[in-house]
Structure formats: C-alpha cells, structure tokens
Amino acid sequence: VQLQASGGGLVQAGGSLRLSCAASGHTSSTYTMAWFRQVPGKEREFVSCIWRGGANTYYAESVKGRFSIHRDNAKKMVYLQMNSLKVEDTAVYFCAADNRLIMSTMRSASAYDYWGQGTQVTVSS
Numbered sequence: 001v002q003l004q005a006s007g008g009g010l011v012q013a014g015g016s017l018r019l020s021c022a023a024s025g026h027t028s029s030t031y032t033m034a035w036f037r038q039v040p041g042k043e044r045e046f047v048s049c050i051w052r053g054g055a056n057t058y059y060a061e062s063v064k065g066r067f068s069i070h071r072d073n074a075k076k077m078v079y080l081q082m083n084s085l086k087v088e089d090t091a092v093y094f095c096a097a098d099n100r101l102i103m104s105t106m107r108s109a110s111a112y113d114y115w116g117q118g119t120q121v122t123v124s125s
Contacts (some may be wrong), residue, residue: 001025001029001114005095008119013087015123019080021116029053032087032101033071033078036109044094046107048080052099058106063089073079085123092118 007019021033034049048059048069057069068081072109078095105111 001097002032003095003097003114003116005093005116006120008093008121010122010124011085013085013125014122015085016081016083017085018120019082019093019095019119019121021078021080023076023078023097029071029073031097031099033069033096033108034096034112035069035078035080035093036096037089037093038118039091043072044109045091046109047093050078050107051104060107082121085121087123087125090123092120094118099103 002024004022011017016069030052032049032051033110035047037047038044043117046060048067050069050071054071059067066084071078096118097114098112099113
C-alpha cells in the first residue's frame with residue numbers, strides 16, 4: 001500500500017484547508033484510514049480516523065467540530081476537511097492506513113503499518 005498526502009499550505013487563522021490522501025496498491029474498504037500530525041520535537045499525534053467501510057469516524061478532542069474526515073473508496077481517496085484553523089494546528093500531517101486495526105489502538109501511530117510522506121500545514125495568526 002502506498003499513500004500520497006497533499007493539500008497542505010499556508011493559511012490564516014480561521015481559514016480552511018482540505019487534505020487529500022491517495023492510496024494505491026492493494027487497498028480496499030477494509031482498511032482503516034487515519035490522519036496524524038507532528039510538530040518538531042513532539043510525538044506524532046492522532047487527528048482523525050475513518051473506520052473500515054466509512055461508517056464510523058473518530059476525532060481528537062482538539063479538532064472535534066472543526067475537522068471532518070471522509071473517504072471515497074471507489075477513488076481510493078481519503079480527505080480531511082479542516083475548518084476554523086488555529087495556529088496550534090500547524091504541523092506536518094500524515095495519512096496512515098491499516099487493515100488489522102482494533103478500536104483500542106486506533107489512536108496510536110504505532111498501530112498503523114502504512115504511511116504517506118506528510119504535507120505541511122502552517123496556520124498564521
């Protein structure tokens with residue numbers, strides 16, 4: 001499975017961005033897809049995930065109500081719509097995938113086998 005994240009950029013606080021993650025290789029709707037983010041010197045942080053089939057979504061408390069994840073299985077794409085962006089949302093955002101995830105570990109970066117290269121999101125004040 002190969003993942004390619006895109007859509008990052010520079011935006012003012014209060015603005016919006018949409019991140020995209022294109023999957024290729026042996027992928028299917030049985031993969032849980034997630035977004036994580038990381039700032040220098042800190043561990044990779046869970047942002048959101050969408051469960052196999054797309055019925056269930058989960059968010060970090062810090063982004064709940066502002067970010068929205070959805071997937072298009074036919075196109076093998078996952079999107080993260082980010083609204084009302086804050087300066088503290090500045091980070092490199094990574095998409096991740098796994099097909100053996102269990103719910104108790106879905107917020108842990110170590111539980112995901114496949115990662116994209118990351119896309120920088122910078123929110124200015």
